[in-house]
Amino acid sequence: MEENVAELVDVVCYACRIVLPLLDSPLGREAWWRFLDEHAYHPVELLWEHSEAHERIDIDYIEVGSDIRSDPSFAEYAREWTGRPLALLPRPIARAVAEIVQRADVALDAHEWRAAPVDSAVAERVLRSMDFAPPPGEAVDDAAVLARLSAVETALERLRRAAAEPVGEHFRTLLTDVLRALPSMADLPPDELCAESGPLASPRLWDTERALRLIQHFMWSVTRGAHPDQSLSGRSGRAS
Numbered sequence: 001m002e003e004n005v006a007e008l009v010d011v012v013c014y015a016c017r018i019v020l021p022l023l024d025s026p027l028g029r030e031a032w033w034r035f036l037d038e039h040a041y042h043p044v045e046l047l048w049e050h051s052e053a054h055e056r057i058d059i060d061y062i063e064v065g066s067d068i069r070s071d072p073s074f075a076e077y078a079r080e081w082t083g084r085p086l087a088l089l090p091r092p093i094a095r096a097v098a099e100i101v102q103r104a105d106v107a108l109d110a111h112e113w114r115a116a117p118v119d120s121a122v123a124e125r126v127l128r129s130m131d132f133a134p135p136p137g138e139a140v141d142d143a144a145v146l147a148r149l150s151a152v153e154t155a156l157e158r159l160r161r162a163a164a165e166p167v168g169e170h171f172r173t174l175l176t177d178v179l180r181a182l183p184s185m186a187d188l189p190p191d192e193l194c195a196e197s198g199p200l201a202s203p204r205l206w207d208t209e210r211a212l213r214l215i216q217h218f219m220w221s222v223t224r225g226a227h228p229d230q231s232l233s234g235r236s237g238r239a240s
């Protein structure tokens with residue numbers, strides 16, 4: 001019984017955007033102690049299976065032991081997680097974008113989203129330039145930073161072009177708002193990003209990639225032209 005109950009409980013830190021499922025196993029307990037040590041004085045909440053607070057857990061949250069490549073395993077989280085110094089830094093750009101995407105999500109859920117016929121085709125074109133799931137622990141050299149920056153540049157350009165298409169009112173608002181929240185290429189000078197990187201990626205590059213990941217995730221619902229059954233803002237509806 002104890003095990004069953006434990007499986008249904010997650011603990012979340014809203015400051016660090018990390019979710020830990022509580023597992024009744026030696027490694028699960030080790031991870032829980034690590035979480036307590038790391039987040040005891042942060043805004044932490046226990047989430048039961050049907051907690052409404054699950055709605056706040058978007059794709060930018062790190063979930064220990066999930067099937068997403070960039071998330072840490074229980075063993076990594078409890079012990080040596082290479083990505084920890086980068087993963088737990090604040091991500092102001094991603095959080096600004098998360099708020100915008102959340103508003104759009106609410107409009108979709110309430111069936112208030114006014115779509116134009118071109119919306120899904122435009123979203124599909126944007127998605128072709130988007131594949132943002134960088135693991136925080138990935139060691140980078142200058143070449144890797146420049147390659148990742150170039151992928152960001154392509155995605156930003158696609159988003160700008162999409163905003164110039166005859167898309168629906170809500171899609172246009174979303175695109176305009178996220179473009180305002182995202183950095184421009186002038187805000188991401190290659191030499192500074194390279195200097196800030198090593199062995200882990202530059203925090204602002206990673207923050208921008210996480211923001212683009214939220215947009216990428218939302219674009220899937222625009223290509224469907226309707227909201228899927230599972231909430232896209234929640235990690236239950238995620239795809240890696």
Ligand SMILES: [Zn+2]
Nearest residue numbers: 013016039042
């Ligand atoms: Zn925390």
